[in-house]
Amino acid sequence: MTRRARRVEVSRLVPVDAESAFATVVDPRHHPRWIPLTRYEGPTAAPGPGEEFTMVSGPGARRGTSGFVDRMVVVDHDPPSTAHGTVGRSVVRKAGPALVGLAGLDVVPVDEGRSRVVWWEEVRLAGPWPRRPNELVVGVFLRGMLWLALWRFGRESRRRRG
Template sequence: MTAAPYRVEASRLVATDAATAFACVADPRTHPRWIPMTVIASEHAAAPRVGEPFTMVTGPFARRTGRGFPDRMTVTAVEPPAGPDGVGRTRVRKDGPFLRGDAGFDVVPVDAGRCRVVWWEEAYLAGPWPRRLNALAVGVVLRLLLHVSLRRLARDLSDGAGA
């Protein structure tokens, strides 16, 4: 019997419509604008589609050197805001070498000019140590990163930066 994944999530009310916020969070090429110490290391002319891999690199010198901890991911779902609930969803699988698991964004419309962006991660360190225990430790760092990043995203989108 496998233990349920340990989920870390943060959300933020954003002063823009759901379609604009979704376009930004669904395109990892925009993430370095609002995720600290992070760059995209893979070349893409457009946002990666379902089944396509991409790599982000995070570390204190990543923006200057491109070096740090690689986070290889594969897009597993992209569902723009539409349908009866209007919620947009993205999902990626974390393929290592350091982090494994799943992550994603849910963009929930509030009204014509606002939405709530929810960023969630079910990530753990690859390796031989107990998954649940290391997921708790990773969760401490992720929780801080998610809150700081969503605050920056909200600021950028309210300033009209968009995707």
């Protein structure tokens, strides 16, 4: 049995109902707005379970040049319900060539106008790298990227509301 990678997660309270937050934050077509130097490649509609998409990151990625390729497959997509107090969850499997593991977004209803978004990743670099140092180095980078992405999503949400 393969052990899952160490979890890295960041959360942020946003001034948006859970259903709206989920619809926006789990759609990878929006992620380049919050993740620097990144472009989306995939279906023109938000990818659903079983569908693949790719994020490419690097200095020229937004201009179409090559970069760090992160292929993903949606494995779970379950929207939240504020009325029923249920948490929404979207999970992707990282399919290489550089990163492998799972990543997800959980959206927790707080009340009619607020939700908590939790972005988590259990990933590591593919290849023969020593597991613990691999997870620690990747984790430091991911924590910063997740924090920035959710900070930008929160700022965008506040601007739209106000």
